Amino acid sequence: MKDFLWILIVIAIAMVFPIFFFIKENPFDTASFLSLQEKEMVAWQRARMQISPSRTNYVETFKDMQKNSEPLKNVDSCILIGAPPVKKRLLTIGISSMKRPQRSYLLDTLESLFYSSSLSEQKHFIVLVHLADPDPMWHSQMISNISTIFKPYIQASQLVVINTPLKSYLPLKSLKRNFNDTPTYVAFRSKRNMDYAFLMNFATNHSDYFLMIEDDVKCVPGFVTQIATTVSAWENKPWVTLEFSPLGFTGKLFRTKDLPCFVNFLLLFYQEMPCDSLLSHFHDLLMQQTPVQFLPSLFQHMGNYSSSEGKFNSLKDIEFEEDDISSPNNPAASIYTSLKATNDSVPMNAYSLNRNFFYAKSAEAGSHLTVVLDSPANVFRVQVLTGSDLKGENQLKEGQIELGYSYTNQINDCDDYILLGLLVNGILNKQVLSNKSGKKVKCVRLLVTATSSSGIIVRHINIWVK
Structure with a gap:
């Protein structure tokens, strides 16, 4: 094991110069305010933290290994x-x-x-x-x-x-x-x-x-x-x-x-x-x-047998979830929109769990309907249904769903959004892949990406939370 660790250290040296190139293409988020020269110095210092001058003789050993193995x-x-x-x-x-x-x-x-x-x-x-x-x-x-x-x-x-x-x-x-x-x-x-x-x-x-x-x-x-x-x-x-x-x-x-x-x-x-x-x-x-x-x-x-010597293998991923068919939770939230609604239609209808719906008489590119949760939550599934339930009319043909995260406690919006998915035939229904960092979702936004020639119906925005 000691030999292996030494070899890893040698490779770290060999990778210092590729790291410089990597920084030019992908600056470290934590040092985005630094100049390129300063970023290169940071990379060099990080490498030196793991490598002492007395170990540089392993560079030649590594070069020989590369030359001879191929x-x-x-x-x-x-x-x-x-x-x-x-x-x-x-x-x-x-x-x-x-x-x-x-x-x-x-x-x-x-x-x-x-x-x-x-x-x-x-x-x-x-x-x-x-x-x-x-x-x-x-x-x-x-x-x-x-x-x-x-x-x-x-x-x-x-x-x-x-x-x-x-x-x-x-x-x-x-x-x-x-x-x-x-x-x-x-x-x-x-x-x-x-x-x-x-x-x-x-x-x-x-x-x-x-x-x-x-x-x-x-x-x-x-x-x-x-x-x-x-x-x-x-x-x-x-x-x-x-x-x-x-x-x-x-x-x-x-x-x-x-x-x-x-x-x-x-x-x-x-x-x-x-x-x-x-x-x-x-x-x-x-x-x-x-x-x-x-x-x-x-x-x-799947299965119970490993490819190694026919050993029994019952390994399962506890984070894997089969397709969920339970009812949505739709936790307490406020709804904000820039869509032009008819007089008798309110945005909250799109979020209610009954048969009400929200009707907008026009939908211009860039307009939105945003669900802002009262408390950020671990959202694991989102479903958005647009258009008539029976005939499929008034669908939003060009739109996408985004998840929002809040850092400044805004009341009616979020600071950062990431794309969850595009509407297909006016519908999105998918699981949410959450980064293990534990960030909770504050907003779910329906964004219109192309102006609609007719009014649209937002039938349901359903949310499942843990």
Whole structure:
């Protein structure tokens, strides 16, 4: 372990100069008032806090390690099923799968991925599966099953299956036993680190973001939209990974431009510890001190058997929530609007839990209807219904829902808003992914994004709170 910690320190030195570039592109929020030169000095001081001058001799050792290993030059991953899309997409969902002694959950996971996403969502992602077990009979069976069951997705370049031959792998014998693990388990987790590395290496150029999941999970409906919305809100903030599940390596989102660095990190330390522990060290090196987690989780573990030696695995994510069908809470709130209402229609009708509704005779771009809660709350679902209940007329065609947070105790508004989602056919119904920082929602705002040629009906704004 001491050797491993020394090597991490060396990498920290090697990353000082990339950190300077990172600051130019993504200034630290906590030092946004500093000049570029001052920010570079802050980064240098942060690096020096972890590195003493007496340790600089390890830089040459690190350079030699890079020069002599170069494991990616020998990687020969090949496509077994499908073809990558010609046009780059938003998201690649990566799965590495091995044969399990009891049963495989891979087909169930693939079904959940595609069945939990709409046709429009499927246009924005590709599923990349790495069949990482050397058993040729298992390979043949999985190829046959996937090709038959998921043929439409393969033809649409939404599903690609790859394999990496064993000759591409680093040695799996005489490995370090850092945690008093059995030699069998050390070989298993070391190979898994390389499985993930080869999967990510293949995924680098096919999308803007990469989402890692295990081969035994089920997904929340609409998970792609929820991830896309969260990425939009965090686009200009510094992060290494965004986490949509606390379970192991599942639900970890990377920028694909960061994958080559992490791939080399996995291969360099493949025998040291499991991949999720290596990811934690990788976070430390890139100065993401705490995980950026969003709740409730979008993925849940299924099945009872691990891929490791057929062990029993009852791991479940307690933050995962099935689709909620309970009645909304709609806590006490005031309603404010810039929409032009008819004389006999009041904004509170949109928030009441009875059959009343709010009618606005016009809706110009930029106008809003905002629910301001009396007390900030942990909101976990929002539903907005516009248009007639029977005929669907008077829908708001162009609009979005935003969540507001208050820092100055304003009475009729919030200081900061983030996008929750867009209205589709006049409706939004989705879970709220809350950052684990614990910020509570103060406002829910319906914002008109394009002027409507006719009046609109806001039938319900429903809120669920914990």
